Amino acid sequence: MDRHQQSSRTLQETVTTLPPADVLQAAKTFFARRNPIYAAFLEKEGPTHAAFRGQGGEEIVVGTMAVAGGTRVTASTYMFDQQVARFFATLPPAPTESASASASASAAPTAGANAAAATQGAA
Numbered sequence: 001m002d003r004h005q006q007s008s009r010t011l012q013e014t015v016t017t018l019p020p021a022d023v024l025q026a027a028k029t030f031f032a033r034r035n036p037i038y039a040a041f042l043e044k045e046g047p048t049h050a051a052f053r054g055q056g057g058e059e060i061v062v063g064t065m066a067v068a069g070g071t072r073v074t075a076s077t078y079m080f081d082q083q084v085a086r087f088f089a090t091l092p093p094a095p096t097e098s099a100s101a102s103a104s105a106s107a108a109p110t111a112g113a114n115a116a117a118a119t120q121g122a123a
Contacts, residue, residue, distance in 0.1 A: 009081040013074045016091040020064035020071050023091065024050050027062045030087045038083050054080060062087075070094030 016023060024045065031040040031052050040052035040060050052060040060077040073091065075084040 010078055011074065011076050012081065012084050012088065013072065014088045014091060015067065015070050015072050015094040015096075017070045017094050018091060020048060020066055023064050023071055023073050024048075024062065026090065027052075027087060030090060031060065031083070034083060038080065040080065040083075060084065 018026065027050055028042055031054075032042070034040070037055055040054035040058070042050060043053045043059075044051040048065065049061060049063040052062075054060065056079075058077065058079050060075060060080050060083075063074045065072045065074075071094075073088070075087070077084055
């Protein structure tokens with residue numbers, strides 16, 4: 001029996017279409033406006049991260065890194081994992097590689113079918 005089930009939720013990550021500065025601004029707004037028991041206030045910040053302090057000294061750290069197609073956002077906390085998940089849900093998701101690959105794969109046969117129909121019509 002794993003007595004440390006919380007450990008799998010202490011580090012969360014997502015990719016969004018927002019630029020890093022916009023993600024950090026959204027985090028500042030989101031965590032300051034929560035119910036007082038879940039609110040966290042900005043303690044430290046830099047160009048790619050922000051650290052918040054919540055009830056009982058709980059810390060939330062949000063880091064950003066520009067990647068192809070958007071911004072990778074990583075957040076770490078011990079007790080505010082649900083609030084981090086809710087914050088991530090407010091960010092516009094970046095298209096995933098599998099979604100992009102399946103979209104281009106489904107478009108490829110259509111393009112091929114259109115080319116074949118054009119060739120048959122010309123003959």
